[in-house]
Amino acid sequence: MLKANPKGADGLxxxxxxxxxxxxxxxxxxxxxxxxxxxxxxxxxxxxxLQATKEAGVLKAGITMEVPYFGFIDEKGNHVGxxxxxxxxxxxxxxxxxxxxxxTSATRIPILQQGRIDLVASTMTHYRSRDEVIDFSIDYFYxxxxxxxxxxxxxxxxxxxxxxxxxxxxxxxxxxxxxEAQPGAKMQTFEGQGESFLALSQGLVDxxxxxxxxxxxxxxxxxxxxxxxxxGKEATYGGGPYGLGVRENDSKWRDAINFTLQDIWNDxxxxxxxxxxxxxxxxxxLTKEVLGFEMETWH
Amino acid sequence: MYHFEWSVLWxxxxxxxxxxxxxxxxxxLLTMVFAFAAGFVFGIIRWTRNxxxxxxCWIYVExxxxxxxxxxxxxxxxxxxxxxxxxxxxxxxxxxxxxxxxVFALSIYHGAFVAEIxxxxxxxxxxxxxxxxxxxxxxFRERMLHVTLPQAIRVLIPPLTNEAVGLLKNTSLAMAIGxxxxxxxxxxxxxxxxxxxxxxxxxxxxxxxxxxxxSGLGRxxxxxxxxHVDTRRTMRVTALLSE
Numbered sequence: 001m002l003k004a005n006p007k008g009a010d011g012l013x014x015x016x017x018x019x020x021x022x023x024x025x026x027x028x029x030x031x032x033x034x035x036x037x038x039x040x041x042x043x044x045x046x047x048x049x050l051q052a053t054k055e056a057g058v059l060k061a062g063i064t065m066e067v068p069y070f071g072f073i074d075e076k077g078n079h080v081g082x083x084x085x086x087x088x089x090x091x092x093x094x095x096x097x098x099x100x101x102x103x104t105s106a107t108r109i110p111i112l113q114q115g116r117i118d119l120v121a122s123t124m125t126h127y128r129s130r131d132e133v134i135d136f137s138i139d140y141f142y143x144x145x146x147x148x149x150x151x152x153x154x155x156x157x158x159x160x161x162x163x164x165x166x167x168x169x170x171x172x173x174x175x176x177x178x179x180e181a182q183p184g185a186k187m188q189t190f191e192g193q194g195e196s197f198l199a200l201s202q203g204l205v206d207x208x209x210x211x212x213x214x215x216x217x218x219x220x221x222x223x224x225x226x227x228x229x230x231x232g233k234e235a236t237y238g239g240g241p242y243g244l245g246v247r248e249n250d251s252k253w254r255d256a257i258n259f260t261l262q263d264i265w266n267d268x269x270x271x272x273x274x275x276x277x278x279x280x281x282x283x284x285x286l287t288k289e290v291l292g293f294e295m296e297t298w299h
Numbered sequence: 300m301y302h303f304e305w306s307v308l309w310x311x312x313x314x315x316x317x318x319x320x321x322x323x324x325x326x327x328l329l330t331m332v333f334a335f336a337a338g339f340v341f342g343i344i345r346w347t348r349n350x351x352x353x354x355x356c357w358i359y360v361e362x363x364x365x366x367x368x369x370x371x372x373x374x375x376x377x378x379x380x381x382x383x384x385x386x387x388x389x390x391x392x393x394x395x396x397x398x399x400x401x402v403f404a405l406s407i408y409h410g411a412f413v414a415e416i417x418x419x420x421x422x423x424x425x426x427x428x429x430x431x432x433x434x435x436x437x438x439f440r441e442r443m444l445h446v447t448l449p450q451a452i453r454v455l456i457p458p459l460t461n462e463a464v465g466l467l468k469n470t471s472l473a474m475a476i477g478x479x480x481x482x483x484x485x486x487x488x489x490x491x492x493x494x495x496x497x498x499x500x501x502x503x504x505x506x507x508x509x510x511x512x513x514s515g516l517g518r519x520x521x522x523x524x525x526x527h528v529d530t531r532r533t534m535r536v537t538a539l540l541s542e
Contacts, residue, residue: 106486109493132304133493165392170474170483171490188397189477195373202380204392 048252049118059091062103062111064122066193068217069277069284071122082277083121086140089269090119090260105171109134112245119257123211125173125240135250136243137257140270142293143211144239145174147231148219150200155207157234161185167196167205173240178209181237193218200228211239213278213286220283232290241293265295307494308501316498319484320505326401326470326480327509331463333406338413343443345414346421356414363411369472371408376400376476401473409466416462420455421447453524460517464510471506481505 053059063084064071071081079100091098101117108120112134123143126136147166149155155164162184168175170189179187188205190196197218199205208215212230219228244261246254264270278284278291308316341356363371376397380388391399424447432446471482479487485502489495 106489106495109489109495127491129492167477170477170486173490175487176491186395189483191475195377195475198377202377203388204377204380204396 062117120245139241141242148215164206319481323480334409337410341414342417
């Protein structure tokens with residue numbers, strides 16, 4: 001196995017010559033299913049990310065830039081949102097500086113595993129199948145999965161979509177779970193939220209299916225939000241808790257994140273952030289009752 | 300540390316990749332038919348230098364060649380609502396408009412490259428051949444079919460094979476509008492399992508196999524269409540040697 005450079009944060013850098021890399025690749029090709037240590041992380045040397053983060057004084061976090069009001073780029077070009085503020089709060093409470101990497105759903109997992117970031121906040125729903133690859137913090141949000149439709153379409157519940165076309169972003173969990181709830185619908189996926197919304201307004205699809213908070217953000221950004229209806233309970237077919245992503249088998253780091261999240265919940269900072277970005281007085285106009293979230297707290 | 304976990308590709312996820320393979324092959328074959336047809340028509344027109352048609356072909360070729368294929372795919376997909384009559388749009392939408400849009404956009408894009416290859420190939424035939432055919436009283440169709448194209452095809456096949464391989468790889472761009480081909484399926488697998496690296500490796504292997512098959516066919520075709528040349532050259536060489 002390749003040894004890490006034992007110097008603080010730089011210890012995450014690869015210390016491997018081209019030849020040993022090639023050796024690794026040939027070994028991978030030869031053994032097939034066997035596990036392959038391609039990159040060496042601080043965690044592998046018995047050092048927790050928590051210690052490495054504190055020593056470097058920097059929290060390296062990946063935050064989504066694709067989800068309006070959670071992690072997105074505002075009109076002034078700043079990276080802002082609920083998750084951005086949440087991670088800023090975590091860094092503050094860990095007494096370290098925050099270093100943000102903008103991630104997309106395609107990049108977030110590989111760069112977490114490679115150690116280029118230590119924490120991912122990217123409206124990631126916690127699925128068991130995903131948990132086999134990375135670890136998740138406790139839930140910090142819950143969003144039901146519902147539908148966004150054009151007001152004039154007359155679609156008001158899941159059953160109305162039999163034989164219709166439903167759009168989603170490739171990479172959204174709803175692509176599979178909505179199909180299971182309504183096998184009669186044809187799923188159509190798009191590269192980004194913007195394209196999927198364009199398709200809905202043009203009539204290329206009859207509804208968009210994904211997390212209610214994402215749909216509310218799309219509606220809020222429409223030229224005329226009143227043309228679209230965000231359906232509620234009668235069109236809910238699932239939902240999922242969001243968790244922050246951390247690397248596998250780093251229990252000290254995960255504990256530190258979990259405890260910090262609970263502190264943020266307990267002193268009502270979470271509620272302040274919720275009211276700032278998601279709540280009834282924001283563009284999203286969502287209530288805690290609709291989302292139905294309560295963070296678990298341990299004493 | 301990244302542990303490769305190939306078992307994720309067995310069962311449901313592996314079958315999804317095979318579904319994607321089927322769509323990729325279908326998309327590539329249809330696009331090849333249309334792109335080659337368009338390419339030959341436009342290429343021959345440009346070669347003939349017809350005063351009225353040539354400028355149109357020139358505009359088409361320059362437009363299609365100088366815009367990225369991804370932009371064209373998105374453009375044709377999202378502009379259909381303004382171009383097509385409503386009944387046709389509604390019908391196409393329900394049968395799966397994304398596939399048709401991908402075939403259309405990629406055919407237009409690669410058709411332009413094929414047209415340029417065909418034009419260059421025809422230019423490589425000496426004008427003497429065409430003049431000789433004309434003096435024998437052959438009309439345009441006969442000159443093309445019996446004199447110019449049979450000679451040009453030898454020169455055309457290697458670059459056309461190259462274009463076909465490029466086309467095959469560009470089908471992966473169709474995932475942007477939700478065509479469920481191989482690249483789409485890798486992203487789908489990644490969504491639920493976070494095992495995107497394994498899926499990408501498997502997808503690369505599939506693409507490599509497909510492209511090698513296309514290049515292999517191209518090589519066979521080159522051999523077949525060049526067999527006269529080779530035998531003649533051999534004869535000439537043997538004649539020289541026996542002198």
